[in-house]
Amino acid sequence: MKAMISTLSLALSLAVATPAFAQNAPTAADADAFIAAVEKDLFDYTVEASQVNWVNSTYLTEDTDAMASRINAVGTEKSVKYALEAAKYKDVDGLSADTKRKLDILRTGIVLPAPTTPGAATELNTIATDLQSQYGKGRGTLNGKEISGSDIEAEMGDLKNTPAQFAEMWTSWHDKVGAPMKDDYAKMVGIANAGAKELGFADTGAMWRSGYDMPPEEFAKVTEQIWNDMKPLYMALHTYVRSKLNEKYGDAVQPKTGPIRADLLGNMWAQEWGNIYPLVAPAGTGDLGYDIGDLLTAQGKGPLDMVKAGENFYSSLGMAPLPETFWKRSQFLKPADREVVCHASAWDVDNKDDIRIKMCIKVNADDFITIHHELGHNYYQRAYNKQPYLYLNGANDGFHEAIGDFVALSITPQYLVDIGLLDKAKVPSADKDIGLLLRQAMDKVAFLPFGLLVDRWRWGVFDGSIQPADYNKKWTELRTQYQGIVPPGERPANAFDAGAKFHIPGNTPYTRYFLARVLQFQFYQAACKQAGWKGPLHRCSFYGNKEVGAKLNAMLEMGASKPWPDALQAFTGSREMSGKAMADYFAPLKKWLDQQNKGKPSGW
Secondary structure (H helix, E strand, O other), rough: OOOOOOOOOHHHHOHHHHHHHHHHHHHHHHHHHHHHHHHHHHHHHHHHHHHHHHHHOOOOOHHHHHHHHHHHHHHHHHHHHHHHHHHHHOOOOOOOOOHHHHHHHHOOOOOOOOOOOHHHHHHHHHHHHHHHHHHOEEEEEEOOOOEEEHHHHHHHHOOOOOOOHHHHHHHHHHHHHHHHHHHHHHHHHHHHHHHHHHHHOOOHHHOOOOOOOOOOOHHHHHHHHHHHHHHHHHHHHHHHHHHHHHHHHOOOOOOOOEEHHHHHHOOOOOOOHHHHHHHOOOOOOOOOOOOHHHHHHHOOHHHHHHHHHHHHHHHHHHOOOOOHHHHHEEEEEOOOOOOOOOEEEEEEEEOOOOEEOOOOOOOOOOHHHHHHHHHHHHHHHHOOOOOOHHHHOOOOHHHHHHHHHHHHHOOOOOHHHHHHHHHHOOOOHHHHHHHHHHHHHHHHHHHHHHHHHHHHHHHHHHHOOOOOHHHHHHHHHHEEEEOOOEOOOOOOOOOOOOOOOOOOOOOOOHHHHHHHHHHHHHHHHHHHHOOOOOHHHHHHOOOHHHHHHHHHHHHHHOOOOOOOOHHHHHHHHHOOOOOHHHHHHHHHHHHHHHHHHHHOOOOO
């Protein structure tokens, strides 16, 4: 996204005015003129929309909700008009490749399309803004006392809590945050689908799948194939973790067979399991000897120091420092005096260099890594800021998410030594490699099925195969099918557990995160090869390698100007997204897991 990565839908960052249709049969020159007018208008509009949405996200009130709803309604309504007109030009003879690509971007680049029915855009954006605001104000309980969203996320990863406390937090969050959204969400789906049909798509999900330089049905098959390639590794991890949870909590809490109880995995959505690593760490080799959060605390490092460390990594690759406005205008901490959206996001407010991050940083390992991730968005945004407006984006949305993630893979023990955070004498020896890999897999591998199922569920909601009465039933079924997890208790018929995940009320397509998990390892392997790394892949850090930085920046500067296979090839030499690099990275772990799992039941 151009203005609000990970935060708002692309529909909220599109355009205001629509040029008049050509009176006669449109020509290639008409299409060129249309694109020129659109790009100027969109550029100007998104600056204002970004400013308003920034204020709304960092100062949640009824007034800022209303302001955001109004500005976003303008964008949604006009973006649909642009998309409809782009469809009229797409088959004109003599179109340049550049104009044809921009027309396709306009036609497929809307996340929530409103129909042209009077008032539809306003209603759609009122609902969308309210859903996101509800999430930002969401509360759960711990020991019967109210607890905020950011605090409950931290508590879900605290192993001092009991299974009963985990169940209370999980259940209260899903009941209080998700359930009240259900009716509005269903209404929003109906409006968006009507808009998608006007644009020539079967439904909103089909429109989402059309943005990957391939037919929608082919894209669905590609992602499913990547998952099937990685599934044996996930199954091995699931089997191992389930056995460890059984040892810790006993049969009454976590049985030896079947799915894993979702609230026991250290994360509200069981999407990443790294917080329970101490429970599953292999004896003797599992203790890495350090925790990044503890290292930061021991040196008195605060949130700003963590952001400076992230900037330093990119600077070491030869990239220019972040602008002064980044430090003045970003939100690093949760304000004590108001409600904000704490969910981490990166912003490009002026389509030039007013780049920012919005976080409620806590001094821990997760946020240290998240900072490197969000800055990846910012450096990508700045790299392509000289492209025409419609190319101010990643090669595909998975690219945007993968950049910071692949940099974060380089947060190895040696990197921590290089930046003075870890004593060289405390670098884990080779016999700790399984521990290092397992710790990574608890986040990277564990995420894969969740990364896939969120949009699998939404695609079903959009195409009508999942009706509102079955929203929660199908959500739970998909989570069991793909992840092998179940809720901590029976869920009521009116539950809407999907709404308790930010990206559902935030209307952020999620397959990008699945692609990012795959692409980051392709990028990482390529960078390590360019750096001449000879050791185990998971020990590689390309920190300080300006040759890697130059080649990376060349890909980033392309933005969305070329099909994603061209961008992928520019940095990695390959034109296909593949799980092979990820499998190579974790190959030693897969072998070890298979040994540990001998004689244990697999699957659920």
